Amino acid sequence: MGMVKDIFVGGWSLLAGMWVTIRRIYRPVVTVQYPRRYLEMSPSYRGHIEFKSFPETGTHNCVACGTCMRFCPTNVIKVQGEKIHTHSEKRASLYFIDFSHCSLCGLCVVNCPTQTLQFSDEYDMAHFSRWDGVVDLIRRLEESA
């Protein structure tokens, strides 16, 4: 008799499972049709880094101290600065990152003494060449301005 009961209980459990799936057929789909609809990135989304523009100076505040370069675990940052004349502040003239090696840890942003780095919200970073992953931050800032 136990076996007959097992069969009925088992059969009932299968029907219960089928009820769960059939109800889903008319539920709205959750897929987002990506190229047609873009999802909004969260406000704290961490893309590659970019320069923040400060209203006081109208440009970035990078003094090319190289802290970000030293803290980067994967050595993807290359920054060079120059002084316009002997007693002026040092300013970054070159700032490159190789995004293809970046692990997005954010140590550069956290440790930047002038707070001039921030995360961008760029996520369409698929490219055909590895060199396309190299981002020129200064040019990027100039273009966005």
Add this chain to the structure above:
Amino acid sequence: MSLEDLREELSKVVDATDIFPRDYQKDGCVLEIRADADKIEAVAEATRDADFFLECITGLDFTNGPQVIYHFNAFSNLSRVLVRVQLARNQSLPTISSIYDAAIWYEREVFDLFGIHFDNHPDLRRILLPEDADFHPLLKDFGKVHAFRSTEEIYDEPDA
């Protein structure tokens, strides 16, 4: 079996001076045992009889020879026991894989990464690295490391 019993058991195996209590809050273990290479089997048997399991085996490399660290733990609160075996260069030590099955893989890992040989191990092959690798990467003379020190530079003599 409580920690006190284990301590008693262990004192039969190793010198009482080689057993140091340690502060869990400070360094995560409650007991440290410094054993010689030939004692490790006896120590492992004592911990097994006390219902401890082998948490991990770690290799360390110092200028005065590598160390092998065994962490034993029990399914009860705050009972991690650290066993430290100091080896000379190229010295092998007996396996405890007949006592703990978990040691088979952990010892293979230590052999793989440090080249420390375990005697009588049933299956001492490389585990993480490919079979044809001819190096032991976690040795301090391999690759880029920040420092290569001796044990005295790191450990103060623990107060017994």
Add this chain to the structure above:
Amino acid sequence: MTNQMLEPITEQTYYLNMGPQHPSTHGVLRLFLKLDGEYIVEADPIIGYGHRGHEKMAESHLYEQFLPNSSRMDYLSGLLFNHGYVAAVEKMAGIEVPPRAEYIRVICAELNRISSHLLWFGTYIMDLGGFTPFLYCFDDRENILDILDHVSGSRLTYSYCRFGGVAKDLDDEFISATRQFIERLRSRWDDYHNLVTKNVIFIHRAKDVGVINRELALRFGCTGPILRGAGVAYDIRKAEPYSVYPELDFEIPTGTAGDALDRYMVRLQEMEQSLRIVEQALDRLPDGPIKAAVPHKVRPPKGDYYFAVESARGALGFYIVSDGTSYPYRLKARVPSYGNLQVLTDVLPGTLVADTISILGSIDIVVPEVDR
């Protein structure tokens, strides 16, 4: 499975390479199986295909620089690994973490644990041949990822915990989204139970399969849901309390027989317990700073330290030897899946190929975590 199956009836055994590329080895694990018909005579898991040398990397990196590596060991519970590593270094360096940061860490870690368990749930049923629950779980998991994305800015490899605190403060949106998620997941249990837990086929596939009892777990050093499925209420969150877990009220679910079904039930109940933890932590979330003042380069004092946390798969330990500089002298990650995977050598012989999949799925390994 009885042991008489272990005796080969004929000499005609053969070897089967399951993996490194196989639909249900969850990554690049290779199982070298000796088969007699469909019965397994010998099993040898071969690992290391994803070995990246994290422990070696640590020796040439600053303590801070190793932070992103930690979540890349186990990509499914990255925050738990993050938490473990950060807490270990904090303990060594004696950094006091503000209470709000601790609560935030616990909330995020538990959410991460749920997401890991949900993914396991889906993949386990998929291993057994049911594809649909997998996508239902992903639907729910997506919600967690969105929530964590909102606060940490990434979806899988969060480098969210920082020495002395966390990277970003929670906002009201996060809190309301989390509360909504708790409601939502609780309303889903019925469907999950009807679809899977009560399903007679599933019960047959999981019951009495891959029994790992206490003695076996002890010999192989298994931890986590495997151990709890065998009836041992051992959880690092209780046994070696860290962070704010002692202040929170939760239970350790345990099984009895230690078979795949028990492990399944333990994980499902753990998700519910994690929800409870998140709820309580949200209620008690104190105000205050989220990050203590920490020097740019942490320099822990000389000595060695072992710090364990409960990851989604078991006891995760970081054993760090410091030589007083800002670089770790040696960093060893004791990953739970390592011991959990090795137990296969003992459990698999005598089972069918189909059970292999069920057992492998039920112990929930993440191969990059084993390989490090």
Add this chain to the structure above:
Amino acid sequence: MAAAWQKLVNFLGPDLTIIVVGLVGVLALVQVNALFLVWLERKVAAHIQLRIGPKEVGPFGILQTIVDGVKLVSKELITPRHVDRKLFMLAPIAIFLPVLVSFVVIPFSERLHIRDLNVGLLVIFAFSTFNVLAILMGGWASNNKYSLLGAVRSVAQNVAYEIPLLLSILSVLLWSNSLQMSVIVESQSNVWNVFWMPVAALIYLICATAETNRAPFDIPEAESELVAGFHTEYSGMRFALFFLAEYSNMLIVAAVATTLFFGGWKSPPFLGFLPVPGLIWFLLKTYILIFVVMWVRWTFPRLRFDQLMNFCWKIMIPLALFHLIVYAGIIKFIR
């Protein structure tokens, strides 16, 4: 056109003409049906799983499978090195041919059947058994352990499930007193068999699912265990033939179920006033059954091999036997 038709009939004779034209029609039907079913399967799966499924090619993605078919046709036919070449090439053909034959005797409507043999049902089951052989051929010839395991499982499974399958239809045969498909349908003029033999219908559907290797009985090709089972090594059009055969088999078992239990081309009892041709009713019932099979597939996990066998030998066969005895008594009593 009419002249050409007359020429053909004169040349082949009326019987042969019907067979030739019918076979051409069946070939077309098999292709279209497989294309439709693959699309349907993907849509059903997608909507059960809260996804959309194919949608890009054609309206609702209905042309997606044609595109896939073109892709498969244009792919290289890889023959791995250590295979048994003759069997390897023969297996996809061997699995596909019996499918065509089975369609010959299926009555799509009152007048639309190619050949109304008096042993119609027997033909179908005789030929559907043939596909075990093809699977074994494919699995054995592939020289791949996964394929072999799949083939071995498949043989054991199909042989076992033939028994309750045939037992379950015996009670229908007792009632209709004939193996001829049209007679079986006619015998259900008053009440469909499914209403008074629900257990037989259930047994038939379960066994038919197992016969066609559909989930939850898809252990010969269990993807999470055996990668792809017996067709692991096949590529391109050879793989497509296996695929085609699977979906055509589904159509056959559903069509047979419709004929045996659901009144064939007859309209449902209370909808008899509708001016709907029998063919539509037939196809509608068939595809509803197929939908149920798909629905089951996307709901349940897979059984283990020994459980599958236990289920057959310990539950299905005794049940089918018991059912047969009971219904033999009932039918004897009614007549």
